[in-house]
Amino acid sequence: MSQQLSEQEILRRESLVALREMGIEPYPAARYEASHFSTDILEGFEKQEDDEVWTSVKLSGRIMTKRIMGKASFLDVMDSKGRLQVYLNRDILCPDENKDLYNVVFKRHLDIGDFIGITGKVFRTKMGEITIEADSLTVLSKSLKPLPIVKKDEEGNVYDAFTDPEQRYRMRYVDLVVNDHVKETFITRSKIMTAMREFFNRHDYLEVETPILQPIPGGAAARPFITHHNALNIPLYLRIANELYLKRLIVGGFEGVYEFAKDFRNEGMDRTHNPEFTAMEIYVAYKDYFWMMEFTEQMLEHVVKTVHNGKTEVSFGGTKLNFKAPYARVSMRDAILEHTQFDIDGKSEEELREACKKMGVEVDSTYGKGKLIDEIFGEKCEPKYIQPTFITDYPVEMSPLCKKHRENPEYTERFELMINGKEVANAYSELNDPIDQRERFEEQVKLAEKGDDEAMFIDQDFLRALEYGMPPTSGMGIGIDRLTMMLTDNASIQEVLFFPQMKPENKEEKKVELNENEKLISSLLEPETSYALSEIKEKAGLSNKQWDKSLKGLNQKEVTKVEKTESGLFIRLA
RNA sequence: GACUCAGUAGCUCAGCUGGUAGAGCAUCUCCCUUUUAAGGAGAGGGUCCAGGGUUCGAACCCCUGCUGAGUCACCA
Numbered sequence: 001m002s003q004q005l006s007e008q009e010i011l012r013r014e015s016l017v018a019l020r021e022m023g024i025e026p027y028p029a030a031r032y033e034a035s036h037f038s039t040d041i042l043e044g045f046e047k048q049e050d051d052e053v054w055t056s057v058k059l060s061g062r063i064m065t066k067r068i069m070g071k072a073s074f075l076d077v078m079d080s081k082g083r084l085q086v087y088l089n090r091d092i093l094c095p096d097e098n099k100d101l102y103n104v105v106f107k108r109h110l111d112i113g114d115f116i117g118i119t120g121k122v123f124r125t126k127m128g129e130i131t132i133e134a135d136s137l138t139v140l141s142k143s144l145k146p147l148p149i150v151k152k153d154e155e156g157n158v159y160d161a162f163t164d165p166e167q168r169y170r171m172r173y174v175d176l177v178v179n180d181h182v183k184e185t186f187i188t189r190s191k192i193m194t195a196m197r198e199f200f201n202r203h204d205y206l207e208v209e210t211p212i213l214q215p216i217p218g219g220a221a222a223r224p225f226i227t228h229h230n231a232l233n234i235p236l237y238l239r240i241a242n243e244l245y246l247k248r249l250i251v252g253g254f255e256g257v258y259e260f261a262k263d264f265r266n267e268g269m270d271r272t273h274n275p276e277f278t279a280m281e282i283y284v285a286y287k288d289y290f291w292m293m294e295f296t297e298q299m300l301e302h303v304v305k306t307v308h309n310g311k312t313e314v315s316f317g318g319t320k321l322n323f324k325a326p327y328a329r330v331s332m333r334d335a336i337l338e339h340t341q342f343d344i345d346g347k348s349e350e351e352l353r354e355a356c357k358k359m360g361v362e363v364d365s366t367y368g369k370g371k372l373i374d375e376i377f378g379e380k381c382e383p384k385y386i387q388p389t390f391i392t393d394y395p396v397e398m399s400p401l402c403k404k405h406r407e408n409p410e411y412t413e414r415f416e417l418m419i420n421g422k423e424v425a426n427a428y429s430e431l432n433d434p435i436d437q438r439e440r441f442e443e444q445v446k447l448a449e450k451g452d453d454e455a456m457f458i459d460q461d462f463l464r465a466l467e468y469g470m471p472p473t474s475g476m477g478i479g480i481d482r483l484t485m486m487l488t489d490n491a492s493i494q495e496v497l498f499f500p501q502m503k504p505e506n507k508e509e510k511k512v513e514l515n516e517n518e519k520l521i522s523s524l525l526e527p528e529t530s531y532a533l534s535e536i537k538e539k540a541g542l543s544n545k546q547w548d549k550s551l552k553g554l555n556q557k558e559v560t561k562v563e564k565t566e567s568g569l570f571i572r573l574a
Numbered sequence: 575g576a577c578u579c580a581g582u583a584g585c586u587c588a589g590c591u592g593g594u595a596g597a598g599c600a601u602c603u604c605c606c607u608u609u610u611a612a613g614g615a616g617a618g619g620g621u622c623c624a625g626g627g628u629u630c631g632a633a634c635c636c637c638u639g640c641u642g643a644g645u646c647a648c649c650a
Contacts, residue, residue, distance in 0.1 A: 067610065074610065129609090159611060164642080165642065
């Protein structure tokens, strides 16, 4: 499989060979340990310029720009924390007669993107920039493909940014190198998860891991991915949720368990859905959903403060979101009443269907009561909740794993946390009555028979676990990707996933063989002879387009050569 | 899945009414020992996403396909 190399790629490969010929290994094995990160030097030198340590520092990273001025050069070196300018002076770097390290290795054979290590002393340039004056330079790794060059001027305006989303997502490694803010997003994502974990651990809850490959995909309503286990010869599903396994652990006697889980759903993709995504679910024994609301708002306030330097307010797409606890609590009935003047309380399926029609909410004949109410809420209310708001008490039909409301069995003890019109968290007083749970599953089976392809399966083992007894428990799930979007001001889930799902690239193999038309043309030519182009065109008898394409192809493949002389255009075999 | 937009040099983009492609950065050569979007002089670099069609002639018009983005639909 040969690939066509660009001019710049060929030159870099030539530099690679040249370095080896000079006895410099472009991919050395030895470790190279920097004394400081770039940011340490910048901040430290700013604080105390006369500190001894600045007379000898060691830095490693990627060359991001080269500014050569004859016998001296400046380059920006980027390490994992940031960038630092390096000053290369020919006679300081090469105090002896031999100036090859500067003239040949650096100027000729090192490129933007290469990794180097340098040692030297820190100083401030005439222009006031903190810089390392290098007294040694070590090649650490050669880069064979040119990076996109992104430039910034004094005012911070960005030029030639690497912005094509397709290329950025497919080549995230390049995106991360040249777009600083991308790295920031993922650092924040990590901080969010660390802050949550820290909050849970402080409460002595246990981080656990449960199966991703499940014989029955439970805990949510969604279409699963299916796979097959050869040795057992059974189908297995990739989990759509980990809820039922975590509850089994509460049955087993843990006080609180949580898991950051990769879930998989075989559904459409758009800017808020990726086939695999991360959900955090937590279950705590002897609690109810009222407790969980307080726990959730405190946890979120803690997370937001941690990633935003103590502030609870974040800006998302121009709107300000404030995560300071407590959050508003609105029951689903009140929400719908407020936004549509329709009271869902005590209504039959028919009445609800009629109401949907009146409101212009599209419904399907397969929808049950719960689904109808959900449609009304989704259409008329959901987008209205911008600031964090708990929507509580969902209809019983749409919450088959949730305990019935202690005051009204039509509803459940459930809340969802809405932020910016989107569902971010979902929580219950968990259903622990095994007989009720079995009946709810059976309701789901009826829905499935009606044609609802998302209705839940009956998980007999889960029911058995409940029959052994589960303490009253509250559970909560939160979408890490969507939360990260909100806290990093990104409108697309692809921006908060390192490697969002994409269609495969499937680049066609480049055809080196000649096609029929190209063969025809070359067959009309004898070696060492020139022909008038028009003559061959006539003989070939191809359409103008075909002739044009074929001739271009032949020239590209260096089979033929077209020459222009005073007497006209001529073609011959190359 | 529907609609809209886009795909041109390594990167960011121009390209008029159809006349075989341009700029900046990057690359190469030369000059330049504190520059910083370094500068000056010169040079090279293209499957104009792919395949058909219309035309004397297509990056441009038409059709089909591929890829991506946006909006909507679906999806807690």
